[in-house]
Amino acid sequence: MSRLDEIKKPIEKELDVFEEKFKSSMKSSVPLLDRITHYIVKRKGKQIRPMFVFFSASLCGTIDEATHRGAALVELLHTATLVHDDVVDNSYERRGFFSVNALWKNKVAVLVGDFLLAKGMQLSLANDDFGLLKIVNEAVQQMSEGELLQMEKARKLDINENIYYEVIRQKTASLIASCCAVGAASVNKDAVVIEKMRSFGEKVGMAFQIKDDLFDFGTDDVGKPLGIDIKEKKITLPLIYALSKSGKTEKHHIINLVKNHNENSAKVEEVISFVRNSGGLAYAEMQMHRFQDEAFEILGSFPESEARTGLEQLVRFTTERKK
Template sequence: MLSIDEIKKPIATEIDVFEDKFKSSMHSSVPLLDRITHYIVKRKGKQIRPMFVFFSAGLCGGINEATYRGAALVELLHTATLVHDDVVDNSYQRRGFFSINALWKNKIAVLVGDYLLSKGLLLSLDNNDFSLLKIVSEAVKQMSEGELLQIEKVRKMDVGEPIYYEVIRQKTASLIASCCACGAASAGADTETIEKMRLFGEKTGIAFQIKDDMFDFGLDDVGKPLGIDIKEKKITLPLIYALNKASKSERKNIINLVKNHNEEPEKVAEIIAFVKDLDGLVYAENQMSKYQEEAFAILNTFPEGQFRTGLEQLVRFTTERKK
């Protein structure tokens, strides 16, 4: 599989320019805020979301100034949600670094998240990017709804496949879908093309999340701590499938372990073994591949070229990764 730097090559210059623009978009007249946003920028990840925006724009008409603003809007609003999520989850680390709330406490973290949201809104409004703002705002709404739906279902331990797919469609896939739709919209694509790209991103996002959920059960032995989702009482696809295959007594026992013994290592190991024994990972892998192929089917309706190839490679990177 190609590395992210190899995939990025056709748009490497654009990504470099974007990073400078993104830093500028976060600037403030408050020294404390500038210190915090500088800390955020220094710890940005692989820039996969902006890559989806730029490749999609290139595929649908061409990269322009609106594309840079669309990518910045996605990153500003997404970063704001991450800062707020860390407060909600009492999480003190993000990608191996201290979270904003760990370093500057909850009150400041919430205000920083609010600031990033407002910067994203103003960036769009000041440039009359109403279509981009509508696309990304819809994604943020869906992400919030997905999180609340998951919390509600976790409390009741009431999660079947339809609910699982709705949660991950809203929580994860809506953001990648908004990246692809923003790219297309920034390039001046028509409504039908924008919707095709949105759907392509949604299928990719669902495949990505299924793969991510599989790691919790020891897929590929990547060295990642196992059972994190179990400890948070999240019922994901591998476990849902195994529960559906299990006898009534087995199902009752496993649900009891998830609800009441999810902090005990030996019980978590028992749940993981149960999922593997009943082919939960095999089923999830097949479902992930199905959504990946559906994404490729949409992508293949567009003309061949470096941007289509870049998106295909990006899908493979996000869904076939080993960690």
């Protein structure tokens, strides 16, 4: 049994029910759409986002139908953004499977993403879940803004630590924040509690993304080739720190490699070595743990419970995972 299976034990039944509801929330009378959504469900990820929804709901009240709808809403909108991302990134693979655009081309993939967004909204509107829809809609808007901000910065490569945090807060942390806020809001109407859980999720999301960025320079075999971010001209925290500690000539040289030689594997390796030797990885890891500690501090304000333990373990899993 994997570590994640151990963590999800207290909400295993809820997750099984959720899987069925999530499948049926994607139903369509168009055979092509049904085929594609069936393919999407079959290759789903680790269920980390629904886990955050259910544990947060359990921490703040009692899981109910609204929680299940909230989890399905988050997953529908998240899946839509992944399908669109693969089109934007020209990516033909996701989690070791062909992406939707690889099998059915871009036009179909974009329309499938639109369909999933509409399905999520329909699910909420049909049940008057306006509060939940508002939370998730905000996250999707921020995710788009974060991606665009990152693209803009990739052109000029003028990114500092504050801009980096803003990018990952919008791009990644906003979605995990919405999972925790949706879980809380589905069972508890107290705005202070909902905001507390949103903030908790945001801190976790920040730590999660920094961990992801560390893989680009790491020595673990994570199934993700090293230097992918560099090839895509993404300036992440380890590199930002390394550049801040280097002299003008070296800084200019490294930025030139990222900007103009990112397809050359020897040059990419040079950038990776530069970051490893500058203390960039240790600094990023320190910041990751800072966000993790801030998340634990928020959790500590809730009474001890099985749900709180589940969330603590889930937070640790996000920063200790090997891929």
